[in-house]
Amino acid sequence: MKRQVVVIGGGESFDSYKDYLAYLKNVEVSLDKFKPQKDWKDTLSDKLGKNYEVLFYECQIKQMRATKSGNFGLRELFHLLRRM
Numbered sequence: 001m002k003r004q005v006v007v008i009g010g011g012e013s014f015d016s017y018k019d020y021l022a023y024l025k026n027v028e029v030s031l032d033k034f035k036p037q038k039d040w041k042d043t044l045s046d047k048l049g050k051n052y053e054v055l056f057y058e059c060q061i062k063q064m065r066a067t068k069s070g071n072f073g074l075r076e077l078f079h080l081l082r083r084m
Contacts, residue, residue, distance in 0.1 A: 002053040007041055009056065
């Protein structure tokens with residue numbers, strides 16, 4: 001029987017609201033972030049090998065327009081800053 005690994009995605013977390021705002025003020029924005037990229041989840045199954053089954057679950061927050069906060073006003077600000 002294969003071992004199962006469940007990967008739960010759904011945004012980022014911060015220790016405090018202050019840390020979250022600092023992140024928004026200091027995040028570097030580049031066009032590369034909008035291009036398709038592979039991350040660790042894309043190669044996890046290959047790296048673990050045939051004895052593992054990798055399952056992915058994306059939390060609903062990923063469907064929001066920003067995954068950093070549930071606050072509508074801050075999501076809008078985040079996207080505005082990202083477009084600049």
